Amino acid sequence: MAKIRGNKVKFDPNNLVLAAGATSANETLIFCLADPGEAILLPTPYYPGFDRDLKWRTGVEIVPVHCWSSNGFRITMFALEEAYERAQKLNLKVKGVLITNPLNLLGTTMTKEELDHLITFAMAKNIHVISDEVFSGTVFDSPGFISILEAAMDRNLENADVWSRIHIVYSLSKDLGLPGFRVGMIYSNNKTVVGASTKMSSFGLVSSQTQYLLTNVLASKRFTSKYMKENQKRLKKRKEMLVSGLKKSGIECLKSNAGLFCWVDMRHLLSSNTLEAETKLWNQMVCDVGLNISPGSSFHCSEPGWFRVCFANMSRGTLQVAMRRIKDFVERSNLMGRIKMNYQQNMSSLSRKLLSNWVRKLSSPDPDEHER
Secondary structure, three states: OOOOOOOOOOOOHHHEEEEOHHHHHHHHHHHHHOOOOOEEEEEOOOOOOHHHHOOOOOOOEEEEEOOOHHHOOOOOHHHHHHHHHHHHHOOOOEEEEEEEOOOOOOOOOOOHHHHHHHHHHHHHHOOEEEEEOOOHHHOOOOOOOOOHHHHHHHOOOOOOHHHHHEEEEEEOOOOOOOHHHOOEEEEEOOHHHHHHHHHHHHHOOOOHHHHHHHHHHHHOHHHHHHHHHHHHHHHHHHHHHHHHHHHHOOOEEOOOOOOOEEEEEOHHHOOOOOHHHHHHHHHHHHHHHOOOOEEHHHHOOOOOOEEEEEOOOOOHHHHHHHHHHHHHHHHHHHHHHHHHHHHHHHHHHHHHHHHHHHHHHHHOOOHHHHHO
16 A cells, blocks of 8 residues: 555554455444444546445445536535535534545546645544545556655644544455455544444454455565566557547546546537436437446446446457447438538428518418418
8 A cells, every 4th residue: 555655655554454455444333433324425427336335234325526517527625615515504413524535436546736625624523534546556647646644744744633644445356456355444544443443343243265366466575566667558548549539529527547447528519408418319329339337327437428337357359440430420320410401491481481481471462461
């Protein structure tokens, strides 16, 4: 964890609790920090699994922090305050805000300004910050990754009260490609949270065999370093291939520098600016094109027409086929759009002629002309 962060942050092993994956780690933290009926703020769009991980067994509510494409879906102080006020109107006590950094869906790292907003907000409201950093080792382009702990250290907050209310969730699933091993962890400087999480970890343990195997894997610093660099190199290459292919079809993506996904802007392909139109487009992509890309509404995105596309789970050849299918679909859609527009223009022209004739006849002093 320290190496991924350029050794800018020191980690005390005594503050780390193992869990059966990041899913278990997140749920455990929510159990520790909030009671049923209390709330956690969560910036949108967000990973839909959080609706399960954070709510199902804990009884905690999620209040979305609405972020918008106008600023690249960045978190602002205004958005945080608006979500907090909305929670209060619903009589929900806010216990914390959970972020993913890098962002699961967008493939972007959070800026220093965003992290400062979160820390300032947490200090003002006396709430916790959970930073899910499971994609931290997948950053393949600038700007680099800044951990929430690094941002707090830069503000000399190590001895401040907020230091004990900052918690990190991490796992080996994404950075080392080991999702099935179920190795996640909680890191916190709060001794009470560490103690409670340790007790609760009995319900989500990492097997002894898995721990033994990974101890040997991680002991080879040469292997892990080489693996991470090669993984980042390949992710960047595959992402550029996807972005380039979509661009040839007239489809843009949110600029990204990390993760396994691209956030794709397909708003111009919607028949209307509605969730119904987004669902219709998704159905067309699945049934007509044969590609399953995830609609933004499934991630609680506030704007219809955004889709998440994963570029890390298919071969180069498969991705090329996918790009060709999308290009054909867009060309067909554009052709049908032009035909529809021409039809509407022609009908409009015909209507104007008929209307003109009708007005001319009504204006005629001849009663027989009116009849005709």
